[in-house]
Structures are given as C-alpha cells and as structure tokens.
Amino acid sequence: MTFDPVLPPVALAALAVVILALRAVVLRSATRSGRWGVLRWAATTGALMLVVLAAARPGVDAEPTADDAGANVFFVVDLSADSAIADVGGSTRMSAIREDIDALMAAHEGARFGVITFTSRPAVAWPLSGDAWSLRPLVDTLSPAVGPNAAADQANAAAAANVLRYQLIAARQRYPQAEELVYYFGSGAAQSTSPQSEFAAEAVDGGAVFGYDAGDGAARLRAISDQLGVPYVNRAAGDPVRAAETGSADAATLTESPPRTEYYWVLTSLASALLLIEIGLTVRDLRRTRLSDRAGR
Template sequence: MTFEPVLPAVVLAVAAAAVLILRAAALPGAAKAGRPSLIRWTVTTGALTLILLAAARPVSGPAATESGQRPQDGANVYFVVDRSADSAIDDYGGAQRMSVMRDDIARLVDEHPGARFAVIGFASRPSVDWPLSADAWSLLPLVESLNPYPGGDAAEVNAGAAANTLRYQLISAGQQYPHAPNLVYYLGSGAAGSTLPQGVFDTPPVDGGAVLGYGRGPGEDRLREIAGQLGVPYVSRGAGADLPAAASGEDTFAQVTAPAARRLEYYWALTMVAALLLLAEIFLTTRDLRRARATRREVLT
C-alpha cells in the first residue's frame, strides 16, 4: 500500500499535529466526566483520524506497470458525450441512443484500466460532468445516470460545443501529466437537425480514441468532419455490437493501459466510516442541547 496525499505532506503533518494536540487537551475532561464522555471522545478522535488518513489517500496495487511506466503516466481518457435531444431518439431496436452510449462508455472504461477519465457533456453548450480522475469505481455510477438534457431542442445543438472545453482540458493535462497519452472518445449523433453554426475542434494533438457515431444521414458527415479535426477514426455504432479495435485503442495503447496497473483507492471507505461516527456524535450533541434547554426552562419556570 502506498499514499498519494491530496495535500502536501507538510500540510497534512501540521493538521495531524493540531488534531492530536486538541484531542489530547480534551482527554482529561472526558475521562473525568465518566465512561460515556470517554467513549464519545474516542469516537470523535477516531473519526478525525480517519479523515486525515483519507486525505493521505491510501492506494494499493503495483507501483508501476510491467513496462516500467509510472501510474501517474497512465492514459488520460476523455469522453465527449452528446446529451442533446438527438440522444433521446429510440432507433436502436427500441433502445435509446443514450442507452447505447452509456454501454459503450462502460466498455471503454473497462478496456482502459489504470487510466484517468473525464466526461464532458454538451448540447448547445458544454459542461464538465466528471473532472479528470483515476477513480473509475466512482465514475461508473455517474455514467449509468447520464441522460439527455430535458427539454432540449434539436435545432439548437452544436456538435462542436465542447471544443474549447476539451482544448483547455488537454492543455491542463499536458502540464500535469506531460508523459501521459491523451485519448478522446466523442459520442454523438452529429446534430443533423441543428440550425446553429457548428464549432470546430482545434485542440492539441491527441494520441488516439475515436468518434463514435449514433446518428444517420447528414449527421454522419458532420461526425466524420469532427473525426478529421481530432485526428481519430470514425466508427458507426450499432446496438450490441462490439467496439472495433480502432475505437478501443487496444493495439496502440495495450502497454499504457495494462491490466496489471489497476490500483484500488480506499479514501471512500475511510470517509464513509468517519461520516457514520460523526453522525452519531452530532445526534448525541443535539440530544444534549435539547435536554439542556428543557432543564433551563424548568429552572426558569
């Protein structure tokens, strides 16, 4: 097990020292007040300790891939997802286009273990639905909840709405992970019924990915243009069909996404236990305050 702290080690050390001093100062009073107070002191101290451990971000797994690559150099995978009204169309054997998109994203996440992922949704404007993170375990529930934006108008869809957002994301990732390959998967229908001017993907060069097309007719021409702008292949999708190797990047990026590089993070378990302990303390504190107020009212009356 190793640690990848969310804050500099010095800051965490100072915070830990401050917590230790404050809890030590409260211990004599808790011990003097009796066993219940001592138990509450122990529970609160344990919760604070767990929060500090979560901030230290413990992870398990190999420190490097078989090729000697550092975990922080794993691929950055960006999903640019069309959440417009076009994605609500049911034309995949009765299945909604967005349903097929969700399945494809989940497959791609599984095919890129050890990578960091980001999700950028768009219709007429973009939004970062999931910032770049290696926490694939928490990403999957978000993917399952992706749906077309309610009340959208197909005439106001901009197939290139996410261009600038993706550009800035790639620039930022290049500064933070200079040795990591960047993969872009664009999932959309091509805004066939839109009357808006369409954006252009003028981004830094990417190392792979694909434009996955879920539309038909005029939308496919626009999707092919986007694929050319990004420098990745265009793949027309069908419900239930396997992703071609050209889309999944299996051949090009087998080494940078080796399954042996998968790591497990434990911060979520630590924070969950800490939250439960603190909820118990909040309940007891609220109860004590109510009793104190009731006692005060009785004395005053």
C-alpha cells in the same frame, strides 16, 4: 499530498469566502445562545468548509512506473434531445452510448477516465481519475438532459471543444508519458439552428467519433473526427464497439501502477456527521418550542 479539484482553485476559494461571509452574519445570533450556540455555529461552519475541501480532492499519487500508469481516456458525450431518439436497434441512442462506454472501459482496464457531457453547453461530469469502479454508476445514470439548452435545435455538436482542450493540456502536464485517447459519442446536431463550434484539440494518440445518426448528422460527425484526428464509426448498425489500439496500454502493464488514493470521502463523511448532529439538535429545538407554545396556551 496532492489535489485534483473538481472546479478551478479560484472558484473553490471564492466559494469558501462566500460561505465564511454568510456564516459570519449568523455568528452574531449564535453568540446570544452562549458558548453552546458558538460551538454549534463552529461545527456547522466546519462541515461546510470540509465539503469545499473535499471538492479539492486531496489524495496521494501512486509512485510512477516506467509507463506512467497507462492511458488517459476521455469520453465526450452528447446529452441533447437527439440522444433520446430510439433508432439504434430498437433502443435509444443514449442506451447505446452507455453500452459502448461500458465496453470501452472494459477494453481499457487500468486506464484513467474522464467524462465531458454537452448539449448547447459543456460540463465536466467526471474529472480524469483512475477510479473506474466509482465511474461505472455515473455512466449508468447518463441520460438526455431536459430544458431549453438541451433542445435539438439548440445543440452544439462541438460544445465541448474548449473544455476537452484544457482537460487534455492538464492531463499532459500531470502524466507526460501517458497516451491520450478521445471517444466522442453524438448525433451531429442535425436539427440545430445554432452556430457550431469546432474542435481544436492538439493531436491525440487515438480514439474514435461514434455517430448515432446515419442521416443528416453524419457529415458533421465526420468533420469532428477530422478535427480530432480519429476515425469515424457509424453506430447505427449496432456492431460490437472496438477500442483504439495503443502502443503502451496493455492490461498487464496497467495493473502494475495502482490508482491515485483519494481522501475526499473522509472529509465528506466528517461533514455529514456534523450536519446530521446539527439537524438533530435543530429538530429537538423545534419540538421544545412547540411544546412551550402549547403550554403557554
């Protein structure tokens, strides 16, 4: 059994402590209802802790093969307001980005994928995983972010630099024989007045910077491609996307290594069942209270 948490272990541990502390406050009132109240308290507390445990993503790694299960592919996606502009063959840049990611996932069948999104700040939208089937619906829902941090004048084209660096380090430690590919999708934050970061990731094995702004943002996108050591590709023309060539990631080899078996869904299912029971009991108690109030009148 291994774990691949969606948040740093320290953060998950802190969250568990906070939950237990809050639930401890509720325990005193639960004891007034006797054994049944304590049982309900324990079930709800257990459900919440199961969710935290699910966030740690327990699972079993497949037995490694000679090729260490193929490539690690990271998608770095710009969700700033610029991605909502409709200038790529009549479609929005975000629509073109989703189509390009779908094409690259098909081209790298059997690889592990990770998704990092950014505006003025980064976020890990999908931790590195071989579960491509579950990733596709998430890719379909990628859309421009809203709010002050997503404004075009606040965008940071290299906001994901540090997150990508640490994701690559973690991937190398876990899959030392696997090739690492980085695909960047963005507009170059041409309208931004905010300071711009720089990518300082160690050399990767391949990938590309896909630019969806043939104007002022192109220069910044070319600089990012130089920082990552991958080619720059102008996507304004809408040509078919081409995946990076790798030395070991052919489909026949990749399918020999099954993906990691995840068990988070078992924990979330149990938590959902416990919470649904508690919701049902709470609704029943509210009905009884209302009926009692009416009878008292």
